[in-house]
Amino acid sequence: ELKVEQNPLFLSMQEGKNYTIYCNYSTTSDRLYWYRQDPGKSLESLFVLLSNGAVKQEGRLMASLDTKARLSTLHITAAVHDLSATYFCAVGMDSSYKLIFGSGTRLLVRP
């Protein structure tokens, strides 16, 4: 059974600092997604990573995928308060269309 683990589960960081969120998954997959969720809101798609070595960047966020290590990272550069949210990674199973989500990383960016 595919398991997806994120760490850390909670991250409090100062504005202007850099940090990385990690997403490990247990079985082979070539589809990795990152979503953002604000409190009480639905999920907003951030990145879709479809191949080993894929790297995508949007603003202060950069996501990468290493399918051999079964690891994806979400790197935050020079954090700002507006990035405060919960970030989920999700993995697509090869034989299915469903997504398996991690527990999420709650990010709080402090002034």
Next chain:
Amino acid sequence: DTGVSQNPRHKITKRGQNVTFRCDPISEHNRLYWYRQTLGQGPEFLTYFQNEAQLEKSRLLSDRFSAERPKGSFSTLEIQRTEQGDSAMYLCASSLELYEQYFGPGTRLTVT
């Protein structure tokens, strides 16, 4: 706005009652998904449709849950004889191809 829509946004019901939620996907999307999210957790897959065919169901989807997608357009999720453990956010998503799923705003269910 042509995103995924869900109704109602909030539902409070008494234990034992039946509830039905509706999801309208993005118009050209042929795939539709239902997920459930409890507080502090990531969404959990419930079921998936391709057009009108229900192709996969999670073991989380007990006999009290039923989902339909008549004519391959909107979908409904019904929960019969609700229990307090059913309290959660029910999320619908749709996609055109295999890759990106777009989520709706969700229906928050509270069972008292």
